[in-house]
Amino acid sequence: MGKITVIGIGPGSLEDMTPRARKAIEKADTIVGYNTYIKLIESLLGEKAVIGTGMMQEIDRCTMALREACDGHDVAVVSSGDAGVYGMAGLVLELLMQEQPAIRPKIEIIPGVSAVNAAAAVLGAPLMHDFAVISLSDLLTPWELIKKRAAFAAQGDFVISLYNPKSRKRVEHIEEIREILLKYKPGNTPVGIVRGATRDDESVTISDLENFTKEKIDMFSLVIIGNSNTYVKGNFMITPRGYKL
């Protein structure tokens, strides 16, 4: 029986991948993941077997990862950011637990620097108080539930982080979310947009709730919307923790 390790490789640069993650990749003989992520760790791959995108869909790919582990391989499934946040940790575990206990390979989840933390660091300190993380992708979640969550997060005055804010096919969702948030948050609430944090093509924009959807946003962007105390000063977006200064 082999082993399966689900690894958060961090936001992009190898400088932001933990030693635990790196060693697990180096030790594995088989690597499974999207081609985009595989490319980020290309320098670590050597002669390893690689199961990438295109060959098959997510469920098939994770099923194959499990099968390889059952066959005695040391398999690393890689996700960008943290594998436990909209990553592969859940799917691998779900599939694993459908197998009979006797034939389940060992599993380990290795956390990574999450995309939201990397984006926040680039913006300054927008997450310094209670925050909510919401994905706008409705491929696996009903759109009505996503809108409901956005409304409750806004009413709770959470800092709100949006994953998958927009894709080529899905351009109107972010406008709908903006309108929902504007019911509860003022138009001048700071909004940060970060694309490719720590990668070569990193870009950062600071806007506000009224105007942010006019900026360039795509599926690689992460959007962070402030709470009622968040402010912008210099190039930084700052949510106060509450110290009296």
Added chain:
Amino acid sequence: MGKITVIGIGPGSLEDMTPRARKAIEKADTIVGYNTYIKLIESLLGEKAVIGTGMMQEIDRCTMALREACDGHDVAVVSSGDAGVYGMAGLVLELLMQEQPAIRPKIEIIPGVSAVNAAAAVLGAPLMHDFAVISLSDLLTPWELIKKRAAFAAQGDFVISLYNPKSRKRVEHIEEIREILLKYKPGNTPVGIVRGATRDDESVTISDLENFTKEKIDMFSLVIIGNSNTYVKGNFMITPRGYKL
């Protein structure tokens, strides 16, 4: 003019600290942080000046960090987990921006593996869907606001992560939160409690919303409460992403 770097050192083990964070600590000549965090990185300190707990409170300590940077030092302010989540990034930036632009030292924020991601990895994959992060410490936040946020997060069916769930002086807050959550979530909702993730004394408990406050919880614990789809199987707490399996 020196430099100030605010560094998320990760959940505890050096194996979970990024190379970028480690190099910044090694390069700095002055280290600022709680003694507990300083101890975690003891092996990296060498002959560096250390400004730790006990000497002064958070605001004074960050002010001193800024002064040292203004005096030409390369100062590293360390926070456990990610410095941007209830850490020192916000306070340092707030103080920095109160200074005149001409005398502000350069600042960099280096993200780390956040405590919530480390705890989630130990539990399995509880954060796989939209989640909210709430601190129960009312030192800097009105208790009424914290309760309000918990109620909205529950109504939005978010996975809910609680930081600072309990301290020696604050033992009833977690009971109040449990009662609020029980208005919207069933008593058998899975709850994970992780203490010291990745550290030598790591402990993990899986319980449910009805019973979890009977378990050992302290200020070093992180509590993760599932959404309506979260389940426990084997030793794992899993929130499905939504794939049809």
